[in-house]
Amino acid sequence: MSRWADADDPSLPPAPYTSPLQNGRQTTTSYSIDSKTGQKMKTVKTVKVWEEVRKVNKRVKARSERMKRFGLASGEEEQENVTIQSRDVITIEDPNIENTGDGEAEDPGKALAGNLNAFWAKQQRRQLERKYDVNGEPEEEEGGEGGNKYVPPGQRAAGGGAKTSGGLAAMADKIEASGGGDKKYDDRDANTIRCTNISEETTEKDLQELFKDFGRISRVYLAKDRETMQSRGFAFISFVHHADAQNAMDALQGYGYDHLILKLEWARPSGGKGDAGTETTQFRSGYGKALAQDTKEKVSFASNLTTNK
Amino acid sequence: MRPILLKGHERSITYVNYNYDGDLLFTASKDNVPTVWSATTGERIGTYNGHQGAVWDIDCNKFSTHLLTASADATCKMWNVESGEEVQTFKHRGPVRGVAWGEGSQCFATISDPFMDAVAMISIYDCPLDSNPETWSPAPRLEIELPKENAVKATNVVFLNLNEALFVTFDDGSIRLYDVVNGKVLNMITPHTKKIGRVSFNREKTLFITSSVDTTAKLYDVVKLEHLKTYKTDRPVNDAVISPNKEHILLGGGQDAMSVTTTSGKAGKFETKFFHLVYETEFGVVKGHFGPINALAINPDGRSYASGAEDGYIRLHFFDQEYVNMKDPVPDAPTEEAN
Numbered sequence: 220m221s222r223w224a225d226a227d228d229p230s231l232p233p234a235p236y237t238s239p240l241q242n243g244r245q246t247t248t249s250y251s252i253d254s255k256t257g258q259k260m261k262t263v264k265t266v267k268v269w270e271e272v273r274k275v276n277k278r279v280k281a282r283s284e285r286m287k288r289f290g291l292a293s294g295e296e297e298q299e300n301v302t303i304q305s306r307d308v309i310t311i312e313d314p315n316i317e318n319t320g321d322g323e324a325e326d327p328g329k330a331l332a333g334n335l336n337a338f339w340a341k342q343q344r345r346q347l348e349r350k351y352d353v354n355g356e357p358e359e360e361e362g363g364e365g366g367n368k369y370v371p372p373g374q375r376a377a378g379g380g381a382k383t384s385g386g387l388a389a390m391a392d393k394i395e396a397s398g399g400g401d402k403k404y405d406d407r408d409a410n411t412i413r414c415t416n417i418s419e420e421t422t423e424k425d426l427q428e429l430f431k432d433f434g435r436i437s438r439v440y441l442a443k444d445r446e447t448m449q450s451r452g453f454a455f456i457s458f459v460h461h462a463d464a465q466n467a468m469d470a471l472q473g474y475g476y477d478h479l480i481l482k483l484e485w486a487r488p489s490g491g492k493g494d495a496g497t498e499t500t501q502f503r504s505g506y507g508k509a510l511a512q513d514t515k516e517k518v519s520f521a522s523n524l525t526t527n528k
Numbered sequence: 529m530r531p532i533l534l535k536g537h538e539r540s541i542t543y544v545n546y547n548y549d550g551d552l553l554f555t556a557s558k559d560n561v562p563t564v565w566s567a568t569t570g571e572r573i574g575t576y577n578g579h580q581g582a583v584w585d586i587d588c589n590k591f592s593t594h595l596l597t598a599s600a601d602a603t604c605k606m607w608n609v610e611s612g613e614e615v616q617t618f619k620h621r622g623p624v625r626g627v628a629w630g631e632g633s634q635c636f637a638t639i640s641d642p643f644m645d646a647v648a649m650i651s652i653y654d655c656p657l658d659s660n661p662e663t664w665s666p667a668p669r670l671e672i673e674l675p676k677e678n679a680v681k682a683t684n685v686v687f688l689n690l691n692e693a694l695f696v697t698f699d700d701g702s703i704r705l706y707d708v709v710n711g712k713v714l715n716m717i718t719p720h721t722k723k724i725g726r727v728s729f730n731r732e733k734t735l736f737i738t739s740s741v742d743t744t745a746k747l748y749d750v751v752k753l754e755h756l757k758t759y760k761t762d763r764p765v766n767d768a769v770i771s772p773n774k775e776h777i778l779l780g781g782g783q784d785a786m787s788v789t790t791t792s793g794k795a796g797k798f799e800t801k802f803f804h805l806v807y808e809t810e811f812g813v814v815k816g817h818f819g820p821i822n823a824l825a826i827n828p829d830g831r832s833y834a835s836g837a838e839d840g841y842i843r844l845h846f847f848d849q850e851y852v853n854m855k856d857p858v859p860d861a862p863t864e865e866a867n
Binding site: 283289290293300306 | 536612802
C-alpha cells in the first residue's frame with residue numbers, strides 16, 4: 220500500500236488503442252482522468268479514412284515544381300500579410316429575398332398586392348376575432364362581475380329588449396362602471412404593458428403592428444412630448460385579455476426593435492390616472508423644459524444685444 | 529465559402545485573369561507591379577517588376593510561357609511567366625490600354641490611347657516565340673489609326689477567327705471588327721450607349737459578353753454578332769464573365785469610383801451578381817468588397833472565381849459544393865410575373 224506505484228489505478232490501460240481499419244473507419248480508444256472531478260474518462264474517436272484521387276494537369280504539375288518565387292514575392296517575410304483567409308463565411312445570397320423588404324415601395328404593383336394581402340389577412344383576423352369574442356366573452360362573464368363588463372350588441376339583443384335600448388343600457392352601464400368604481404381601471408391596468416426603450420421614430424401604428432399578433436389590443440398609447448410631439452420612448456399597450464398580454468410580455472421582452480432592446484413591464488396601477496405621472500412631473504418641477512426655454516430666450520436676447528452693438 | 533484575400537497590390541485592381549490551365553492567377557493594378565498568384569492556394573508566386581505606370585491589361589499565352597502587360601507608361605512588355613524576367617519592351621506613343629495574344633502566340637495586338645499629338649492606335653506586332661527576341665521588329669506589323677475627330681478610345685482588343693479579324697470595343701459603346709492585313713473595318717455593331725468596360729469570351733470563343741457603364745451586360749454570338757441576352761442591373765457594370773461549366777453569368781460593378789464617397793455605404797452595390805445565362809434572372813449575390821468591382825475572372829474549371837476591386841483587394845472565392853451541385857431553378861411562367 221505504501222509503494223508509490225500502487226497509487227496508480229491498475230484498471231487504467233496504459234496506452235490508447237487504435238483498431239485496425241475497417242470499412243474505411245478507424246476507432247481510437249483512449250482513457251484519461253479529469254483533472255477537476257478526478258473521474259475516469261473514456262474517449263472513443265472514430266475517424267473516417269478515405270483516399271481521394273485528384274487529377275492534375277501534367278503541365279500544371281510540371282510548372283508547380285519548376286516555378287520559384289520571384290520579384291516581390293521572393294522576400295519570405297513579406298508573404299505573411301499578403302494572402303489571408305477571410306474570417307467570415309460568405310454565402311451566395313438570394314437577392315430576391317432582400318427585395319421583398321425594400322422592393323415593395325419601389326414596385327407599385329407589388330406594393331398593392333402586398334397591401335391587398337394585408338387587407339385580406341386583417342379581414343380574416345377580424346372575423347375570427349369576432350367569433351372568438353362571441354364565444355369567449357360569456358365564459359368570462361361567468362367568471363364573475365359580469366354586470367360591469369361591456370357586452371357586444373349582438374349579445375345584448377338576446378339578453379333583453381330592443382337593440383337600441385340594449386345598446387344604450389350597456390352604454391349607461393359602462394359609464395357607470397367607469398365613473399363609479401376603479402375596478403374597471405384596475406382590470407385594464409392588469410392587462411396593460413408598459414413598454415420602454417422605444418426608438419423615437421416608432422409610432423403608435425408601429426406598436427400596433429408589433430403587438431397585434433398576440434391578441435386583441437384595446438389601446439395603444441405612446442407618450443409624446445407636449446411641445447415637440449416627439450416620442451418620449453415609452454408606451455402603454457392594453458390588451459383585452461390578460462393572457463394575450465402575458466404572451467406578448469414573454470415574447471417581446473428584450474426584443475430588438477429598431478436597434479433598441481425593448482423592455483416590458485406591467486403598468487403600475489396609477490389610481491385611475493393612467494399615465495398622468497408624466498404630466499405632473501412637467502407641471503411640478505418647473506425646471507427641465509421650462510428652464511431650457513427660458514435660457515434659450517435669454518441667450519437670444521443677449522445675442523441680439525451683441526449684434527446691435 | 530471563405531474567400532482568400534490577396535493583398536499584394538497597393539492600388540485599385542484593374543484586371544484579373546486565370547491562365548488557360550487555371551493554375552495561375554494574373555492580376556494588374558494601378559500600382560506598377562503585375563502579379564501572379566497560385567490559383568489554388570492564393571500564394572503570391574511572383575511580381576513582374578519594371579513598369580513605370582498603371583497596368584491596364586494582361587494577357588498570358590495559352591501555354592503560360594509568356595505574358596504581355598499593357599501599361600500607362602506607354603509601353604507593352606513581354607515577360608517570362610515562370611521567371612519574371614522581361615523579354616522585350618514595345619514602346620508606344622500613348623498609354624497602352626489593352627493587349628491580346630493572337631492564336632498560336634506568334635503575334636499580338638495592342639490598343640493605345642491618344643496622348644499629346646499621337647492619336648489612338650491599334651497595333652499588331654509579330655513575335656515568333658521560337659526565335660531570338662532580339663531579332664523581332666520593334667515596330668508594329670500594322671498600325672490602325674483611330675480617327676481623332678470622334679475621340680473614341682478603344683477599351684479591349686481580342687483576336688478572332690483564327691487571327692483573321694481583330695475585335696475591338698470602344699468607349700462609345702460600339703464594337704468593330706478589323707481586318708488584320710489591311711486594317712479595314714469589317715463589321716461594326718453598337719450594343720451599348722455608353723462605354724464598354726470589358727468584354728469576355730467563353731472558352732470556345734463562340735459567345736462574348738460586354739459589360740457597360742449603361743448598367744447592362746449583353747451576351748452576343750461571335751459568328752453572327754447577334755444579340756442574344758441582356759442582363760440588367762442598377763449599377764455600372766465593370767466586368768462580366770461566363771461560367772465555363774454552368775449556364776451562369778457573373779457580373780461585377782458598382783458605382784463610379786468617383787461617387788463612392790458621396791453616397792451611403794449601404795447602397796454601395798459592390799457585390800458580385802450571379803445571373804442565369806438563359807433566363808436573364810439574378811439568383812445570387814456575393815458580398816465582401818468595399819469598393820466597386822473592377823475585374824472578375826472565373827477559373828476555367830468553374831469551381832472558383834476571383835474578383836478585384838477599387839479597394840485594392842482581390843478576393844479568391846472557391847464555390848461551395850452546394851453551388852457546384854446546384855440545379856438551375858426554372859423561373860415561373862411569365863404570366864405569373866405579370867400579376
